[in-house]
Amino acid sequence: MGIFHQLSEFFTSCTKPPEKRIPKKTVHIRVKMDCEGCEKKVKNAVKDFDGVESYNVTKNQQRVTVTGHIDANEILDEVRSTGKTADMWSLVPYNLVAYPYAIGAYDMKAPTGFVRGVPQAVGDPKSPELKMMALFNDDNANACSIM
Structure with a gap:
């Protein structure tokens, strides 16, 4: 029974459509951060997000830079879920x-x-x-x- 199970899984995996992967990109977001606690909240929200390879939170520039296989709007929504005012970096x-x-x-x-x-x-x-x-x-x- 083991070989039949492996063969059935092989054929089902061949017939499944491949998952579309989001291309790798860098997203810049402007976030209003006043203190180190705000910075920590934003870091925790971004670092656990699926597809994030690297991130950088700069409190002095009020800027979050996220790199990875991510959607910009999903990252923006995740940062906004912390309660901080955020929008895309247009500077x-x-x-x-x-x-x-x-x-x-x-x-x-x-x-x-x-x-x-x-x-x-x-x-x-x-x-x-x-x-x-x-x-x-x-x-x-x-x-x-x-x-």
């Missing part, structure tokens, strides 16, 4: 943005060195401002056509 480092003080980009509540990633903040490569900046580029000594 980018200000040195990656051409116009960090464009309308809608600068946020007084954002951590130091971050601005919102809005389309107005990213410059158009055909704009005259960016062409003039490229004329006097310090990285390329041959870029300055005037000297």
Whole structure:
């Protein structure tokens, strides 16, 4: 009977549709944390979640970074279940943005060195401002056509 059982399990496993696995990704979430207790609550909620490979909770930046085979909305719901205010991280480092003080980009509540990633903040490569900046580029000594 043992061999028949193994054969039946083999054939049923071959006919089952493969489970769809969520691709590996990194999710950034902004969470309002005031103290170390808040930080600990969020860490405990994230570390026990299925599919999480690594996580980083930074109280100073009010940021949680989770990497693994996870769904972003499920992680967001798990963090919100701790009672903390949380939303998706929509901020980018200000040195990656051409116009960090464009309308809608600068946020007084954002951590130091971050601005919102809005389309107005990213410059158009055909704009005259960016062409003039490229004329006097310090990285390329041959870029300055005037000297």
